[in-house]
Amino acid sequence: MNKMNKKILQLAIPSIISNITVPLLGLIDVTIVGHLGSAAYIGAIAVGGLLFNIIYWSFGFLRMGTSGLTSQAYGKRDLDEVVRILVRAVSVGLFIAALLFVFQYPIEKIAFYLLDTSEEVRSLASVYFRICIWGAPAVLGLYGFVGWFIGMQNSRFPMFIAIMQNILNIIFSLVLVFGFHLKVEGVAFGTLLAQYGGLLMAFVLWLRYYKKLRVRICIKQSLELRAMRRFFSVNGDIFLRTLCLIAVTTFFTSTGAKQGDVVLAVNTLLMQLFTLFSYIMDGFAYAGEALSGRYAGAGNMTSLRRAVRTLFYWGTGLAFFFTLLYGMGGEGFLSLLTNNQDVIEEANTYFYWVLAIPFAGFAAFLWDGVCIGVTATRSMLYSMFVAMAGFFLVYFVFQTNMGNHALWMAFLIYLSLRGLLLTGWYFRFVPGNR
Known part of the structure; x- marks a missing residue:
């Protein structure tokens, strides 16, 4: 295998594994509520999951744009710019998350007006939405980290994070639903905790393996x-x-x-x-x-x-x-x-x-x-x-x-x-x- 094939596979295979884990988060939630005895629980998770997929998919540019800009700075060996891009991406992600917090009420009203569901499903899906919306900083901040890791030619860390998020989601959701009998709330909180666990892991991996870049952090220059x-x-x-x-x-x-x-x-x-x-x-x-x-x-x-x-x-x-x-x-x-x-x-x-x-x-x-x-x-x-x-x-x-x-x-x-x-x-x- 020549060097270029090896480089491509080293980047592609972990990314493929990460991609495959994405639908597992939703599948796990549906499987858990599927054992609660009412089809309305499944419908609520499906509707809530669809809504967040649309919201977060719209902001997928935080991952993609960060990846392209970071890889170019990496190719130039401009380590100062490499760090500034990460700061920009995470900062913008947190800013968008703050806007989602501010406008969560109209977003919820418009979304459930457009989605034709039963009153019971709508009520349960609203509970799911109001809990999971607080995961926006974790999801959007993680987009920045994932794009940055890929731009740094490292697709293994996003794979590790995705796998860990699935494990946390299973554990938290099972404990909260069947241990504390929280039903839809338990699934929502399990998802929320898994999202913040993923962001925390990304931050820890960055501190551990890119610690030499910490001295290059400059908020003012990053947001110039x-x-x-x-x-x-x-x-x-x-x-x-x-x-x-x-x-x-x-x-x-x-x-x-x-x-x-x-x-x-x-x-x-x-x-x-x-x-x-x-x-x-x-x-x-x-x-x-x-x-x-x-x-x-x-x-x-x-x-x-x-x-x-x-x-x-x-x-x-x-x-x-x-x-x-x-x-x-x-x-x-x-x-x-x-x-x-x-x-x-x-x-x-x-x-x-x-x-x-x-x-x-x-x-x-x-x-x-x-x-x-x-x-x-x-x-x-x-x-x-x-x-x-x-x-x-x-x-x-x-x-x-x-x-x-x-x-x-x-x-x-x-x-x-x-x-x-x-x-x-x-x-x-x-x-x-x-």
């Missing part, structure tokens, strides 16, 4: 106006790009729901295959963030191009692998998720769209990582905007004749457009590719 402008410029592009992503995924889900319970179930199950693929590709995208930023910061365009080529070798190979995997075992996987034969039979009529996902989508994931690393976030935003427009255009043109097939075709075109547009950006703007 010009530097903050660049920080917000990069992260503003990522924020708007994330809103476009949310628009596409929300429309996909809501449109499927309008076509009936069977179509909603089919789309939900088939999307699990895309989600599985995305967990793997995101790991390689994180490697792309770290390495491309490092080489761009060092001005080493030869290594940057080599890293991109190697990433795309892995992406192509993984696309082949997942296409074969889904082609041979996709129906068996669906059977593990449901025993409803009507849903499985209906899913088979859409399965060829799923087989096209790996090749349609792998480039988009990898280019996102490279763009974040070299902070070409404006190009990433433009490509996302065009791809989103393509998604809605294709769906509304073909929906009358194709129904749900039009939704899947639009989704594949959206993925493909992102990859194609960013490929054009790379060959146009990265030196040595003309």
Whole structure:
């Protein structure tokens, strides 16, 4: 294995493991309340979890932007700037958390007005929301640390933190629910404590393994106006790009729901295959963030191009692998998720769209990582905007004749457009590719 492959795998594999642990936090909560005897508890956790996923997903730029800026400073060996970026990221995360505290009441009212639930589920979900909102400083502060660790070419620490959070969540939730009989409150407090445990672990790891950087901390320089402008410029592009992503995924889900319970179930199950693929590709995208930023910061365009080529070798190979995997075992996987034969039979009529996902989508994931690393976030935003427009255009043109097939075709075109547009950006703007 050559050195570049080794560097990519050292970054990608821990990130993949971290990604896989993400849905476990929600799954653990649902499993615990699923044994409390009422479906309303499950609905409350599902609704509350969905709300926080949307809120925190919107601020994912704190991780991504921090990763790109840190990796470039690391490549330049500018350790003062490396520390300043961490201070900026955590400070901005805490500021956003404070705004969430201030506006939690209108956020709750608007969210539960838009979410159509029973009165019992709404009441329980409100309890969950009012407790878990106090975890915002931990979640958003941890975004800064995780992005910083990845930018420092260290994806092992985020993996350790993610695993530890799951363990704490299991322990705290089980004790509070079954030991102290707190029900939804117990699950919420268990999640809250696990979130702060993750932030504390990140801080301890930073103090232990990056202690030489402590003397470089300067709050005044870190929050200097010009530097903050660049920080917000990069992260503003990522924020708007994330809103476009949310628009596409929300429309996909809501449109499927309008076509009936069977179509909603089919789309939900088939999307699990895309989600599985995305967990793997995101790991390689994180490697792309770290390495491309490092080489761009060092001005080493030869290594940057080599890293991109190697990433795309892995992406192509993984696309082949997942296409074969889904082609041979996709129906068996669906059977593990449901025993409803009507849903499985209906899913088979859409399965060829799923087989096209790996090749349609792998480039988009990898280019996102490279763009974040070299902070070409404006190009990433433009490509996302065009791809989103393509998604809605294709769906509304073909929906009358194709129904749900039009939704899947639009989704594949959206993925493909992102990859194609960013490929054009790379060959146009990265030196040595003309």
